[in-house]
């Protein structure tokens with residue numbers, strides 16, 4: 289088999305890249321380790337920047353997003369019960385849209401007309417420094433795909449980054465000593481907008497997926513086991529971290545999903561090795577506090593798609609040569625913002641009373657400074673490419 293671009297991974301990065309290439313007449317094949325149902329069952333991000341919405345529009349898959357997505361003009365912060373609304377629209381004239389990653393993935397999968405191979409085992413990348421090809425096993429049979437380029441869109445644990453000689457990559461990492469325990473519940477959200485809450489017991493987040501479905505998170509130690517958290521324990525802990533009126537108003541119920549995500553900041557540089565390009569979580573991870581992971585995956589593949597389109601249309605490799613530097617410039621700004629939001633809102637026992645006073649001062653500064661609020665709003669709603 290032969291294609292122009294072999295895409296490893298059918299998450300939002302791989303699917304969006306495939307869609308943009310297909311629309312430009314560039315042949316591509318997606319190889320995905322898991323089944324389509326498994327990919328659709330993963331509960332992850334919920335907040336889309338305007339740039340991501342525009343990209344979904346360009347990809348021709350924004351119909352349901354426009355009908356069902358919830359436009360949010362601001363978000364709330366809560367610090368030891370004191371509330372502050374950040375008015376995105378008033379401050380920077382931009383907004384975000386709440387629409388689950390699961391739905392983005394579903395819409396992209398439904399639109400896909402090119403080949404996808406699901407349950408492709410033992411994917412291996414060959415000769416990506418020269419004339420690349422990819423192999424995989426399916427039902428005990430080994431298959432081969434020859435290609436011009438490989439796009440590694442296979443997430444943090446994928447094979448693409450791992451295939452690059454380690455001396456050709458520089459990695460930067462911060463692992464936080466806590467994770468987020470998340471619960472999905474079929475109850476209306478407690479507030480119209482999201483609430484990011486700092487409390488001495490730890491961070492909490494009130495998010496949502498629709499007018500009838502809510503997503504809540506609490507900070508837990510990194511080694512915590514999800515089995516230790518009954519629904520009752522989760523709701524009790526969440527209430528304690530919110531201001532009394534919100535705790536009182538929250539509607540609770542049986543969880544329909546419950547999981548713990550570790551928090552990490554990670555970047556691998558550069559994003560290109562020969563004919564192999566890395567995009568999305570394969571290249572970088574942000575802690576979810578800034579809601580940037582999915583949005584970064586979208587902006588990476590928008591840049592990579594444009595560079596590949598330029599290559600095939602004009603036989604110019606200028607865009608491909610520039611992809612890594614251009615994408616990394618945006619990635620590092622999102623890394624900084626996600627690290628900053630995480631530092632402001634979580635408890636870091638090792639930082640002691642001095643660290644808590646600094647966090648309080650940061651919140652008070654935000655409360656009193658339009659400039660500080662504008663900076664938050666500008667970053668949260670998405671920096672330009």
Ligand code: RFL
Pocket residue numbers: 296297298299300301302319320321322327331332333334335336389408411441442443444445446447448468470549567568569570576578579580581582583584585
């Ligand atoms: P994905 O989604 O991990 O997809 C990679 C795909 O590659 C497949 N794969 C392989 N395929 C073939 N061969 C192999 N060897 C393979 N190894 C892996 C995998 O099965 C998978 O299908 O990466 P992608 O496409 O780069 O997308 C990134 C996003 O998923 C991620 O950044 C976000 O979910 C992060 N994130 C959030 N991002 C936001 O922008 N806004 C949010 O509100 C937000 N909230 C979150 C989040 C992530 C969370 N978790 C669980 C980490 C909340 C949470 C709790």
Ligand code: PHB
Pocket residue numbers: 332333334335482495496503576577578579580
């Ligand atoms: C979510 O709804 O899952 C969500 C929202 C905002 C974040 C992280 C996760 O910052």
